[in-house]
Amino acid sequence: MPGSETGGEEKGVRLVFDGHAIEARPGLSLLQAWIGAGLPLTENVGCLGQGVCGACRVLVRRTGERIAGTALACEVVAEEGMQVAFIDHFPARRPHAYDLEALGDSWSIPEQIDRVFPEARHCRHCSGCDRACPKGIEVQRMVNLAAEGQVFAAAGLFDHCVMCNLCVAACPEHIDPAHLGQFARRMSAALTLRPADLMQRLHEIEGGGQRIDPDAPGAQPPAAPPA
Numbered sequence: 001m002p003g004s005e006t007g008g009e010e011k012g013v014r015l016v017f018d019g020h021a022i023e024a025r026p027g028l029s030l031l032q033a034w035i036g037a038g039l040p041l042t043e044n045v046g047c048l049g050q051g052v053c054g055a056c057r058v059l060v061r062r063t064g065e066r067i068a069g070t071a072l073a074c075e076v077v078a079e080e081g082m083q084v085a086f087i088d089h090f091p092a093r094r095p096h097a098y099d100l101e102a103l104g105d106s107w108s109i110p111e112q113i114d115r116v117f118p119e120a121r122h123c124r125h126c127s128g129c130d131r132a133c134p135k136g137i138e139v140q141r142m143v144n145l146a147a148e149g150q151v152f153a154a155a156g157l158f159d160h161c162v163m164c165n166l167c168v169a170a171c172p173e174h175i176d177p178a179h180l181g182q183f184a185r186r187m188s189a190a191l192t193l194r195p196a197d198l199m200q201r202l203h204e205i206e207g208g209g210q211r212i213d214p215d216a217p218g219a220q221p222p223a224a225p226p227a
Contacts, residue, residue: 015082030073030084031056054164057087057134070166072134090169092176098183100190109187110149116183119175120147129167129177135160139167139177146184154181155188 012023017034024033035041056073063081070087098116103109113120120143129139138157145154158181167177 013078013080015078015080015084017082017084018086024078026078028078030058030060030071030076030078030082033078034073054162055089057089057164057166059085059087070132070134072162072164075134087166087169090165092165092168092179093174094176096176096179096183100186103187103190106151106191109151109191112187113146113149113151113180113183117146117175117180119173120180122173123147123175124173126172128170128172132166132170134164134166135162137161137181139181142181142184143175143177146180151184151187151191154184158182158185161185 010026013026013028013033014021014023015033016022017030017037017039020037020039022033022037022039024036028036054072058071058073058076059068060071060076061068061083062079068083068085073084073086096116098112103112123140123143125140125144127140129143130137133139137160142154142157145151145157161178161181163178163182165178168179171177
């Protein structure tokens with residue numbers, strides 16, 4: 001680890017991550033710092049193979065800050081004095097059953113949203129979901145647009161959602177915003193002929209741009225030993 005200031009080497013960044021005092025090379029993300037410290041990762045971290053993006057949810061408090069904020073460990077650079085903790089996954093409060101093939105046409109959108117997500121109309125406009133979102137998505141606006149039946153506008157706001165479910169944990173009305181946004185995106189795609197983003201992704205897969213290598217370094221990290 002880089003250490004001595006007098007030796008001309010770059011000083012390491014010291015932080016506390018899930019109770020572990022670690023030192024990382026400057027410029028590393030929190031996820032890279034965790035791996036570099038030799039600490040075990042849970043399987044299925046999205047950027048390391050076949051996992052789900054949004055799995056590296058963390059609370060971060062920087063030096064001098066009183067309140068911790070939510071983030072993704074892959075996106076935040078480690079800083080001196082940071083205090084970081086992984087956050088468990090918060091599932092939806094209840095299952096949301098729907099059949100996209102039974103949608104019919106766009107006339108039924110408002111009724112379908114009311115049926116599957118009746119809580120959406122009870123949004124308190126507290127902005128807790130907006131503050132919790134590490135991607136800066138206008139989650140509350142999406143919820144309000146979906147409740148009004150404007151599913152295409154709602155879906156457009158959720159293009160960058162990684163389903164970390166932090167908005168689900170933050171919502172006092174149990175709206176499950178991430179799942180509502182996913183529903184809006186699915187409805188939009190089901191009612192659109194050849195969605196542009198889907199076609200782009202299919203072309204990338206055919207061209208090898210979306211290759212998944214299960215044998216890539218770090219794709220199958222060892223499971224953490226039992227406590």
